[in-house]
Amino acid sequence: MTTLGPRALNRALLERQLLLHRHQLTAAEAITRLVGMQAQAPAPPYVGLWTRLTGFRHEELAGLLTGREAVRVALLRATVHLVTAEDCLDLRPLVQPVLDRQVRGVARFAKAIAGLAPDELAAAGREALGGEPLTTKELGAALAARWPERDPDGLANAARGQLPLVQVPPRGIWGVGGLTRYATAESWLGRPLGTGATVDDLVLRYLRGYGPASVKDVQMWSGLTRLREVVDRLRPGLRVLRGEDGRELFDLPDAPLPDPDCEAPVRFLPEFDNILLAHDDRSRMLDERRRSAIFTRNGIIRATFLVDGFVAGTWRVDGKRDTATLVLEPFGRLSRASRKALEQEGAGLLEFMTPEASDRTVRVEPLGS
Incomplete structure (x- = not known):
């Protein structure tokens, strides 16, 4: 197998993350190629796009959000990501196990829904959100009216894990404040969740945007577990490489592997940039x-x-x-x-x-x- 050192992996990652040079892409095209951008705070995705694209302006991303072409939604690693509307609908069902695990892992949330059927909580949440978008506090109050003996905040946060809830504007608009309000992805986007995307598709998209990578790297990025069998299923169509520590690294056969000695310009990355969160082994960065x-x-x-x-x-x-x-x-x-x-x-x-x-x-x- 070809062995890749940190510099080779670094240059491959920079190329795929649009950081070796600025690109003439739309914001939507870049967000799709990056498989979303981590977005706990409003500003980081704007800076992340500015550092990757030629001529990017705040108004372009703000227009995607207000035009419902992009959304902020809990996704990979159960963290808020900025993704296109299509990726929200297609990818959100794939990471439901990650959201379920997060709810179970927080004692207060788990206690609030103990004994409740997930479908029952989801149905109540959809009913509460059937009118206008709600804050976490408002959603909790609506759910607590049905289950007054349970913690409202725990109910609301558990519902956020159970349902595909998007943060609606003005949240996420540059320079605009306001409380975070939620709507279901289906109601906000006017379309049902997708059923065609698979975990295999998600792994392949990860490799195109972040590879070459190990199974542990894919799991770190996605939050999903037990992906070895997925990668083994895909192995016949993948390029198999090796890191200097002997780890198997997987990649798409046509993905770029730039010269390790090629010049890399200085770049500014925002808070929470996925380039620092997408690998178990971060030595490439x-x-x-x-x-x-x-x-x-x-x-x-x-x-x-x-x-x-x-x-x-x-x-x-x-x-x-x-x-x-x-x-x-x-x-x-x-x-x-x-x-x-x-x-x-x-x-x-x-x-x-x-x-x-x-x-x-x-x-x-x-x-x-």
Whole structure:
């Protein structure tokens, strides 16, 4: 078997994640190719698309959300993802076991629905959401009116796991606040959930967007378990490679494997970017010693920047009135060329994120600060 080191895997991932160069794609095309974008907060998908696409504008993604061509829905790993309407309908049924496991894993949610049939809870949730979209609190109150002895918040969160609920606008619109309100995917999109997509299809799409990868990598990305038999079923049509540690890596026969020494431009990744969450072995992107600086105890995955294709530090934007500062915290010493490239790319990021600011600055923090 061909053995691939971290640089080869890095360049393959960057190419498939639209990060070796910016692409002339629509936002919908990019979201489809990425098999969705993790989206707990509204801003990260906008930054993730800006860093991947030529000429991306906030209005393009906002239009997809208000036009019901894209939605925010609990999906992979039971986390909120931005996906196209088609992928919401097709993929959401495939990851239902992941949502079920999440509900069972939270004692308060599991206690709230103990003894309730899943179909009964789902039917009650659909009835409650039959009018206008509801907040979690409102959904809980509606369900508690039927089961007053049960915890309303636990009922609502269990229903969110049982039903395909999308977060409706203005949630997810750049610069617009407001409470998170939910509607069923079927009512919001005007179509039923799909029945044609399979887990095999999901694995193949993952490999096209994130491969080459191991079975554990696919499971980490999706949240699904016991995928060995799926990959074994697909094996005759896959390219089989090997990592330097001896792990089997699977890939599509026609998927690109760029030269490991090809140039990779500096890039800014938003919080929660899937490129850092899609593999069990993250060595193709990240020095494991830096993990604690990015993955915080409260579940936040910090925004990062790439130098030579690998995570080289974190970033944030500090602002006050009409000023904005992009603060870079590198993990190690930056070369003069890398620093200049980060400052130039960072200036574009600041302009995108803070168009109202009249005074923008990029600041690189000294090591150890």
